[in-house]
Amino acid sequence: MTKPSTLRRILTTDLPVALIVLFAMAPFAWMILTSLTPSALITSSGVSLSPAGWSLDNYWRLIEQTSFLMNMLHSLIIAVGTMLLGLVVAVTAAYAFSRFRFPGRRLLMLQFLLINMFPVVLLILPLFVLMRRFGLLDTHVGLILANSTVAIPFAVWMLTSYVGAIPKSLDEAAMTDGCSRLTTLRRIVLPLMVPGIISTGIYIFITAWNEYLYALTLGGRNVRPVTVAIQTLIGEYQIEWGLLAAGAVVGALPATLLFLFVQRHLIGGMTQGAVKG
Amino acid sequence: MSIVTTTRAAERSGSFWRRAHLTPYWLLAPAVVVTAVIVFLPMLQAVATSFYDLILFRPNASRFVGFGNYIRLFQDPVFWTALWNTVIWIGLTVPLQMGLGLITAILLNREFPWRGLARALIIIPWALPSVVIALMWRWIYDPNTGVLNDLLIYLSVVQGAVPWLADPHLALYAVIATLTWQGFPFFAVMILAGLQGIPKSQYEAASLDGASPWRQFLHITLPGIMPVLATAGLLRVIWVANSMDVIFVMTGGGPGYSTHTLPLYAFIKARQNLDFGYGTAIAVTFTILLGSFVAVYLARTMREVEK
Numbered sequence: 001m002t003k004p005s006t007l008r009r010i011l012t013t014d015l016p017v018a019l020i021v022l023f024a025m026a027p028f029a030w031m032i033l034t035s036l037t038p039s040a041l042i043t044s045s046g047v048s049l050s051p052a053g054w055s056l057d058n059y060w061r062l063i064e065q066t067s068f069l070m071n072m073l074h075s076l077i078i079a080v081g082t083m084l085l086g087l088v089v090a091v092t093a094a095y096a097f098s099r100f101r102f103p104g105r106r107l108l109m110l111q112f113l114l115i116n117m118f119p120v121v122l123l124i125l126p127l128f129v130l131m132r133r134f135g136l137l138d139t140h141v142g143l144i145l146a147n148s149t150v151a152i153p154f155a156v157w158m159l160t161s162y163v164g165a166i167p168k169s170l171d172e173a174a175m176t177d178g179c180s181r182l183t184t185l186r187r188i189v190l191p192l193m194v195p196g197i198i199s200t201g202i203y204i205f206i207t208a209w210n211e212y213l214y215a216l217t218l219g220g221r222n223v224r225p226v227t228v229a230i231q232t233l234i235g236e237y238q239i240e241w242g243l244l245a246a247g248a249v250v251g252a253l254p255a256t257l258l259f260l261f262v263q264r265h266l267i268g269g270m271t272q273g274a275v276k277g
Numbered sequence: 278m279s280i281v282t283t284t285r286a287a288e289r290s291g292s293f294w295r296r297a298h299l300t301p302y303w304l305l306a307p308a309v310v311v312t313a314v315i316v317f318l319p320m321l322q323a324v325a326t327s328f329y330d331l332i333l334f335r336p337n338a339s340r341f342v343g344f345g346n347y348i349r350l351f352q353d354p355v356f357w358t359a360l361w362n363t364v365i366w367i368g369l370t371v372p373l374q375m376g377l378g379l380i381t382a383i384l385l386n387r388e389f390p391w392r393g394l395a396r397a398l399i400i401i402p403w404a405l406p407s408v409v410i411a412l413m414w415r416w417i418y419d420p421n422t423g424v425l426n427d428l429l430i431y432l433s434v435v436q437g438a439v440p441w442l443a444d445p446h447l448a449l450y451a452v453i454a455t456l457t458w459q460g461f462p463f464f465a466v467m468i469l470a471g472l473q474g475i476p477k478s479q480y481e482a483a484s485l486d487g488a489s490p491w492r493q494f495l496h497i498t499l500p501g502i503m504p505v506l507a508t509a510g511l512l513r514v515i516w517v518a519n520s521m522d523v524i525f526v527m528t529g530g531g532p533g534y535s536t537h538t539l540p541l542y543a544f545i546k547a548r549q550n551l552d553f554g555y556g557t558a559i560a561v562t563f564t565i566l567l568g569s570f571v572a573v574y575l576a577r578t579m580r581e582v583e584k
Contacts, residue, residue: 013387017395020381024399024462030424031413046422089307096304106579108305113578115316117571119519121540122560125547126319126326129333145315152312181300210406212522217548227408231526241416248409259404260397 028252035059035245042242058246062233068247071229074140075251078215078225079208081144083201086151091197094159095185099171109160112153123149124217131218138220146214151204158203162196163189199262206255226251327561331554333547339554346558356559359537362449363518363563366538369450370517373457375510378464383498385465386472396469403462411526414455418442442528445535452524452536456517464509471505472498511574518567539563 030047036054037047048054062068096102097109127146128137136142166189174184215225224232230247233240327346331339350356385396402410417425418441426438441451475497483493521541528536530545537545540563547556 009387009389013384013389014391016380017384017389020377020384021395021398023458024402027410027413027417027458028401028405030417031409034416042422046427047424085311089311092304093308096301100301100304102298102301105301108309110575110579112308112312113575114571115312117515117567117574118316118320119540119560119564119567121519121521121543122323122557122564123316123319124544125553125557125560126322127315128547129326129553130319130322148311149316152308156308206404210408212406212408213525213544227406230406230408230412241422244412245416248412252405252409255406256401256404259400263397263400 031245031248034241035249037242039240039242058242059250061243062246062250066229066233066243066247067224068226068229068250071224071226072251074219074223075209075226077140078143078147078223079205081140082147082151082208083204085144085148086155086204087197087201089152090155090159090200091190091193092185093156094163095189097156097160098163099168112156115149115153116157118149120213124213127214128217137218138222140223142218143214143223143225146218147208147211150207150211154207155200155204158200159193159196162193162200166192202258202262206258209255323557324561326553327558329554331552333551333553342554346555347562349555350558350562355534355537355542356539358534359539359542360566362534362536363538365449366453367514367518369453370456370460371510371513373453374460374513374517375464375506377457377461379468379506381461381465382468382472385469399465400462402459403466405459407459407520407522408526410455410459411523414451414458415442415527418451443532445532448528448532448536452527455527456520456523459523460513460517463513467505467509468502471502475501508574508577511570511577514570515567515574518563518570539566 033047033049034042035058036056038053038055038057041048041053093112097105124146127149131137131142131146136145170188170192171184174188175181179187209225210227211225212227215228219225219228230244230251233244233247328341328343329339330342330345381399385392385399389395405413417423420426420438420440420443423441425441426435429435430438439447442448479497479501480493483497488496518538519540521538521544524530524536524538524541525544530537530541534542539559543556543559543563545556546552546559550556
């Protein structure tokens with residue numbers, strides 16, 4: 001009974017799943033192989049499939065000859081800044097949405113959902129004009145604000161669903177004991193929100209780290225995040241795929257690892273809140 | 278004495294009530310103010326700009342043209358090409374992502390030893406920066422040294438190297454394939470969550486009644502995941518319509534106008550020609566066209582929230 005059913009399972013489940021996993025991973029795996037093959041070898045004999053042809057040559061060139069580490073630092077500042085701004089304004093907003101019934105609640109919730117749907121292109125052009133006027137182009141603050149257009153509504157919705165899952169009776173008990181609303185938020189609700197805050201924060205970090213169009217348009221010589229820097233690794237006369245691949249692998253690594261780390265927590269919140277992925 | 282305490286209590290409860298009324302608004306104020314400044318103000322600015330003939334870095338030549346930009350738009354053949362490309366772009370990408378996501382979710386919903394690992398590995402395309410995805414696929418599609426041509430020639434599917442991104446008849450479909458790859462994990466994860474919400478007893482009852490797997494799929498699985506499919510599908514239509522970073526890096530809208538979608542056309546007009554008035558008018562038109570999908574999605578989600 002068990003033997004044929006195991007074989008059947010392998011044929012109908014494991015094998016197709018393996019094919020899909022291969023499809024999902026192959027392009028990035030190919031990128032890693034490319035990054036490990038020295039550029040001269042790529043042009044002469046193609047990407048090396050065997051470890052014999054591998055070296056960290058491209059990675060050394062990336063660190064020594066380009067300002068890639070500096071670009072990583074800019075991305076880090078922007079991603080952390082976006083995360084902090086998004087979380088700080090969203091925590092109290094989420095508490096208000098889930099614990100109060102007040103005139104305009106629906107409209108305000110709708111507003112945050114609506115912002116999430118705005119085309120980037122509709123915002124990017126006027127943001128460029130406005131930031132140019134206020135001298136915010138090519139600054140960290142400018143890019144943090146631009147990324148917050150996505151991060152704040154996302155955080156508000158995610159956190160509202162997290163606070164909604166915390167029993168109201170806890171708040172009521174604390175307030176009967178004489179705590180004010182803000183003390184209740186700080187002492188009772190906030191500690192329980194920590195897992196939600198962490199996963200929302202990490203997702204904001206990932207989105208801000210991966211963001212490209214704002215970085216390209218509103219950044220510049222002084223503030224050049226990693227996504228824009230990767231593209232500049234394309235050589236002047238011919239494309240340097242090895243160096244480019246090394247940059248892509250290093251640039252993608254922080255966000256990808258974080259994503260794998262929090263995926264389970266995130267997905268629960270997202271399917272409940274049905275927010276933008 | 279007692280009068281004083283009661284009035285004080287009344288005062289306190291009065292201020293308490295006033296404060297309780299205002300508390301949610303105070304709590305919401307930071308988020309609302311920040312979004313008003315960084316989203317609604319720019320949006321109003323965009324609508325205003327679309328009525329001007331504004332070439333950036335020549336601000337003195339800016340002048341009010343009313344609906345001039347919009348009239349120009351309807352006479353612009355590139356606008357209609359981009360609109361048509363946007364329709365193909367959404368019409369193919371979203372169903373392909375959904376179909377592949379559905380198959381993946383059904384497989385991942387079965388019992389097998391390395392399920393957790395497979396689930397984690399499958400979402401890698403979702404986690405990668407879009408600029409990396411675009412460059413990676415450009416490298417794969419490269420006509421001279423790309424691995425796709427090598428593979429296809431080796432398997433004798435094609436005779437010679439195919440210039441995937443340089444052929445105006447193929448480029449849009451090549452980019453759609455990339456976007457399908459990027460987006461199917463989202464559907465897989467969403468649908469998987471929906472599948473896990475269907476009680477097992479329903480399947481047991483159905484197989485006792487002798488229903489074939491296909492009939493079980495049609496009558497139990499599909500109705501069970503319909504809400505998820507609808508929500509995720511709508512969300513993805515909006516998201517795919519808006520996303521232009523992958524196309525921008527892969528083809529820059531070319532060859533010719535063959536991979537121009539509406540948001541990309543607006544972006545390129547503003548970025549390369551610095552024609553902000555016209556670019557913004559395209560962006561506003563696109564937003565209005567997308568509005569109907571957004572309205573349906575908003576109505577659905579707000580209904581969920583009220584439950």
